Amino acid sequence: MKKGDCGIIKKLNNKGTIRRRLIEVGFIPGSTVEYVCKSPLGDPKAYFVKDTVIALRKEDSSNIVIEYI
Amino acid sequence: MGLSRSSTGKGLYSARAETMKTESGDIFALLAGNPNVGKSTVFNSLTGMKQHTGNWTGKTVSGAVGKCNFNGNNYILTDLPGCYSLSSHSREEEVARDGIYFEKYDKAVIVCDASCLERNFFLVLQILEVTDKAVICVNLLDEANKKGLYIDTELISKRVGIPVIGMSARKGKEAYNLLPNLKGENETSFEIKYQKYIEDYIMDVSAILCGKGITKKKSRVFALRVLDSEKSFISKLAEAYKILDEDKKQIESLAESLIKNKCSSDINKVIDDISFSLSEAASSLLTGATKEKKKNTSRRYQKIDAFLTGKFTGFPIMFLMLLGILWLTVVGANYPSALLSRFFSFFEEQVFAFLTSIKLLPILKSIICEGIIRVTGWVVAVMLPPMAIFFPLFTILEDIGFLPRIAFNLDRCFKKCSACGKQALTMCMGFGCNAAGVVGCRIIDSPRERLIAILTNSFMPCNGRFPMLITIITIFFAMSSGLLSAAILGFIIFIAILVTLVFSKILSSTILKGEPSSFILELPPYRTPEVGKVIVRSIFDRTLFVLGRAVSVAAPTGLVIWLLANIDVGNASLLITISEFLEPFGNIMGLDGVILLAFILGLPANEIVIPIIMMCYMSSGSLMEYSSISELKSLLINNGWNTVTAINMIIFTVFHWPCSTTIITIKKECGSSYKTLAAVLLPTLIGIFLCITVNLISKLL
Numbered sequence: 001m002k003k004g005d006c007g008i009i010k011k012l013n014n015k016g017t018i019r020r021r022l023i024e025v026g027f028i029p030g031s032t033v034e035y036v037c038k039s040p041l042g043d044p045k046a047y048f049v050k051d052t053v054i055a056l057r058k059e060d061s062s063n064i065v066i067e068y069i
Numbered sequence: 070m071g072l073s074r075s076s077t078g079k080g081l082y083s084a085r086a087e088t089m090k091t092e093s094g095d096i097f098a099l100l101a102g103n104p105n106v107g108k109s110t111v112f113n114s115l116t117g118m119k120q121h122t123g124n125w126t127g128k129t130v131s132g133a134v135g136k137c138n139f140n141g142n143n144y145i146l147t148d149l150p151g152c153y154s155l156s157s158h159s160r161e162e163e164v165a166r167d168g169i170y171f172e173k174y175d176k177a178v179i180v181c182d183a184s185c186l187e188r189n190f191f192l193v194l195q196i197l198e199v200t201d202k203a204v205i206c207v208n209l210l211d212e213a214n215k216k217g218l219y220i221d222t223e224l225i226s227k228r229v230g231i232p233v234i235g236m237s238a239r240k241g242k243e244a245y246n247l248l249p250n251l252k253g254e255n256e257t258s259f260e261i262k263y264q265k266y267i268e269d270y271i272m273d274v275s276a277i278l279c280g281k282g283i284t285k286k287k288s289r290v291f292a293l294r295v296l297d298s299e300k301s302f303i304s305k306l307a308e309a310y311k312i313l314d315e316d317k318k319q320i321e322s323l324a325e326s327l328i329k330n331k332c333s334s335d336i337n338k339v340i341d342d343i344s345f346s347l348s349e350a351a352s353s354l355l356t357g358a359t360k361e362k363k364k365n366t367s368r369r370y371q372k373i374d375a376f377l378t379g380k381f382t383g384f385p386i387m388f389l390m391l392l393g394i395l396w397l398t399v400v401g402a403n404y405p406s407a408l409l410s411r412f413f414s415f416f417e418e419q420v421f422a423f424l425t426s427i428k429l430l431p432i433l434k435s436i437i438c439e440g441i442i443r444v445t446g447w448v449v450a451v452m453l454p455p456m457a458i459f460f461p462l463f464t465i466l467e468d469i470g471f472l473p474r475i476a477f478n479l480d481r482c483f484k485k486c487s488a489c490g491k492q493a494l495t496m497c498m499g500f501g502c503n504a505a506g507v508v509g510c511r512i513i514d515s516p517r518e519r520l521i522a523i524l525t526n527s528f529m530p531c532n533g534r535f536p537m538l539i540t541i542i543t544i545f546f547a548m549s550s551g552l553l554s555a556a557i558l559g560f561i562i563f564i565a566i567l568v569t570l571v572f573s574k575i576l577s578s579t580i581l582k583g584e585p586s587s588f589i590l591e592l593p594p595y596r597t598p599e600v601g602k603v604i605v606r607s608i609f610d611r612t613l614f615v616l617g618r619a620v621s622v623a624a625p626t627g628l629v630i631w632l633l634a635n636i637d638v639g640n641a642s643l644l645i646t647i648s649e650f651l652e653p654f655g656n657i658m659g660l661d662g663v664i665l666l667a668f669i670l671g672l673p674a675n676e677i678v679i680p681i682i683m684m685c686y687m688s689s690g691s692l693m694e695y696s697s698i699s700e701l702k703s704l705l706i707n708n709g710w711n712t713v714t715a716i717n718m719i720i721f722t723v724f725h726w727p728c729s730t731t732i733i734t735i736k737k738e739c740g741s742s743y744k745t746l747a748a749v750l751l752p753t754l755i756g757i758f759l760c761i762t763v764n765l766i767s768k769l770l
Contacts, residue, residue: 012341017158017514018587019337023344024153025589026188030348037374040383041481044490046374046592051185053374053592055477057484060587 005035007066014063022060026050033066095143098251099168101196102180103189104151105593107208107238111180112148114244139248147172150511153188155195156297159514166302169196171309176251177203183213183220183235184594186359190351191344197229197257199290204232204250211237212596221358228354230258239599261350264342266331267296274320283310295324297340373595374474383478390471391562394462396555399539402454403551409453413446436631439684444627447680448619452536456615459535461607463501468598472497473590480588486570487577489518490588492525496569499529503727504734506531511738515586521576523735524748525569527727530562533675537722540679544702545715565723568755615676622674629670630684644685658757659717659764661709668721673729678722713767717760724756 009029012019026049027033036046036053044055100108116135137144149168150161157163169177179196181189186207196203207220226233232250236243262268274292275285283291287310295303307317332338376382417438424434466472472494480490491513499506506526513519530538538558547553577583633644641649644666652662663685671678683701686708705714726749727735736745 015337016587018589020156020340020344021153021158021587021589023341023348024156024191025591026191028345028348030345037378039378039478039481040380041478043481043484044477044588044590046378046477050188052188053594055473055480055588055590055592057480057588060589 005068007033007068009033009064010067011065012063013065014060018060022064025054026052027054027064032069033064095145096176096251097145097172097174098147099172099174099177100146100148100180101165101169101177101192102151102206103153103182103192105591106151106180106182106189108151108180109148111178111206111208111238111244111247112146114238114242115144115248116146137248139245142248142252144248144251147174152192154192155199157302159511161511169199170306175202178206178247178251179203180206180208183207183210184216184218186220186355187351190355191347194261194347194350194354197231198261198286198293201231201255201257201286203255203257204234204247205229206238206247207233207235208238210235211240212594217361219360221360224358225355228259228358231255259350259354261346263346266327267293267339267342267346270296270323270327273323277316277319278312281313281316283312292320292324293343295320296327297336297343374592377471377474378478387475387478388559390466392555392559394459394466395558395562396552397462398455398459398535399543399554399558400551401458402536402539405454405457406450409450410446413442413450417442417446432635435635436628439631441624441627441631444630444677444680444684445619445623447683448623448676449616451540451679452533452676453612453615453619455536455539456532457608457611459532460501460611461604464603464607465598465600468596468603470593470595473592476590477592480590482570483573484588486574487518487583488521488570488573489513489515489586490590492518492522492569492573495522495526496529496566499526499531501532503527503529503531503731507731507734507738515583517577517581517583518586520739520744521573521581523738524576524744524751525572527731527748527752528565528569528572528724530565530723531675531728533728534722537675537679538719540701541715541718541722544705545712561719561723568724572751572755618674618676623677623680626670626673626677626681627684630681634685648685657764658721658760659713659767660721660760661714663708664718664721668725671728672726675722675728713764717763720759720763721756724752724759726753 009027009031011029012022012027014022031049034048036048038045039055044057045061046053046055047061048054100112102108112133112135115137117137133148135146135148137146147168149165152162152165155166155169157166177196177200179193181193193205205225207222207225210220213220220235222233222235232255234246234250236246238244263271271289271292274295275288278288278291279285291306291310291312294306298306303317303321306312307314328334328336328339377386420442421434421438424437475497476490476493479493483490483492492510494512495506495509497506498509503526506529507523510519510522510526513522535558538561539554542554542557546557630644633647634642636643638646648662648666650662651665655661655663655665658665663682667678667681667685670681683704686704726732732745732749735748736742739745739748
């Protein structure tokens with residue numbers, strides 16, 4: 001995703017505890033995600049979901065399937 | 070606001086339920102909610118206690134308990150650690166979950182952030198499934214209103230069936246509005262509807278349990294927990310709900326066949342479906358209850374973030390901020406230090422004169438003046454001002470919300486070392502107090518990464534070591550320039566961070582091998598700190614803390630030194646004997662026996678190391694009194710110090726065993742004596758090695 005991009009979460013491919021964590025924090029199929037910014041070293045990146053900014057590492061965010069709007 | 074006296078050092082363990090005296094008629098309340106919504110602020114506001122607050126997630130790690138008296142009623146409040154849901158992933162979330170499920174309380178106060186109610190309600194609904202005894206507190210209302218967000222608490226209250234109170238807990242006494250609602254009975258007026266296959270299963274479970282005196286609510290909860298929780302929790306819950314073993318086994322096999330048949334043996338599917346239903350329920354409960362009158366102003370904060378985390382601006386800004394704080398600390402401490410030094414010299418003279426006039430035994434007079442007063446005076450004069458300045462500054466940074474951004478920027482470094490980015494946060498806490506940093510490691514979920522963070526935590530020079538470093542830097546390297554002092558100190562911290570990263574990497578490639586775990590960090594919105602309030606309270610708090618430590622640690626140590634210097638063994642004092650014994654070890658390291666002895670005796674508190682060194686030099690040499698840095702310099706140089714000694718002193722200050730409070734804390738957190746030993750040995754061995762190396766290099770040059 002790039003700056004200002006928005007998407008709706010379609011599916012979570014993550015496994016294990018990270019999956020539950022993501023759901024609790026707001027990454028649920030049907031929610032809107034917006035890209036905010038990235039760390040100066042490139043990773044992690046910050047996303048705006050359910051009125052909060054959450055930082056995620058590349059390995060975890062790449063498993064979230066979204067549909068761009 | 071920030072680390073307080075009661076959330077650092079020994080204060081970490083004193084606020085506990087066991088130590089609280091309760092009477093019947095007391096009203097018990099738990100404070101639960103997402104991280105960083107203001108639970109601790111509400112708690113502090115009501116109980117007058119000073120739990121650690123600040124603008125980042127994960128500060129409350131132990132469940133503090135406090136009392137509050139209002140309108141003739143006695144309230145006992147427990148501040149639980151924040152969690153996003155009742156399914157626990159870490160020890161602190163377990164504390165929150167077990168609190169809601171198993172503690173006896175009159176009400177659970179679920180604190181929410183008005184600006185992100187929907188996410189908060191995920192937890193709210195989970196809690197309401199477990200208990201009717203709850204009250205919702207919509208906090209940070211002022212922030213939401215500034216953004217143009219208006220919450221209809223009446224509507225939410227009607228839909229949910231329990232009181233919903235809006236407030237901005239940091240403003241005055243608004244938190245007291247909660248208290249009248251903690252009495253009386255509630256009944257929730259809704260139920261979450263799950264998918265049909267889950268609801269059918271719940272009905273089957275109810276059929277088994279309802280005949281046995283288990284309420285419908287409890288059987289519903291139990292049914293769901295068997296589906297999504299770990300075995301130990303299920304057993305605990307069955308015991309608490311008084312569910313018979315055979316029923317439990319029957320329900321468990323029902324759950325198993327459900328997962329096999331309806332979810333193709335994928336347990337994640339049922340967990341997802343439960344979460345999805347919760348999320349939908351939260352969403353529908355809140356429709357129409359939040360009105361947005363202005364356009365979303367979070368864009369403004371994003372501009373600040375772009376600056377702070379920008380590719381070319383992120384790191385320089387962080388570095389400059391650190392330098393700025395150090396500079397303010399160094400420069401700001403000078404004048405108060407000089408004043409306090411003069412005061413204590415004067416005080417010692419007066420006491421000496423007085424004791425002479427009442428013809429007190431010379432020995433006692435000497436103990437009191439040269440032992441106790443001198444050491445205590447030094448601690449207060451030199452250690453207190455930097456500590457009292459650094460802390461408020463750090464607290465303001467914390468309250469604004471910079472710390473998560475620091476973790477955000479540094480995470481990649483930590484990931485490369487197979488450690489967790491949250492270690493950056495625990496290192497920041499360690500800056501203030503190593504013991505608090507160790508406890509703060511609870512925010513790291515993976516036990517392996519938590520251990521790495523604990524073991525390397527004491528590499529960060531804590532508040533007690535700052536003044537030591539500043540003194541040595543000022544004397545030997547930057548006599549007149551505050552900026553240079555600050556820069557050197559900043560450089561030292563930078564090296565400490567590098568060593569932390571290197572050793573985290575070494576540890577995770579050798580004895581603590583494992584995969585890097587997941588990293589999810591909330592970046593909270595920036596908040597304007599109440600600067601005046603923070604500064605005053607923090608200075609006051611820190612001052613009392615240091616004074617307390619000075620009296621309880623420095624004074625007795627002064628006595629011990631005096632005894633060592635005046636009790637003879639053979640033909641020399643104990644002091645000289647011991648320091649001569651340590652001399653060869655010291656020399657290899659570019660130090661001397663006195664310095665090593667001082668570090669050993671400084672185990673209870675790092676602030677007293679330099680006073681001990683001074684006392685030792687003065688008692689075995691000329692009885693010189695000092696009252697200024699330049700006199701201290703000549704004292705040190707007369708006793709063999711040079712630049713290399715200073716460098717090694719700095720190295721050993723940063724890398725030596727943790728203070729006794731930290732060691733006790735590590736033992737409590739890890740449980741294992743081996744791990745504690747490792748935590749003691751690691752920095753020590755690094756320190757010894759580095760000192761020897763520097764010493765060798767200097768000899769070769």
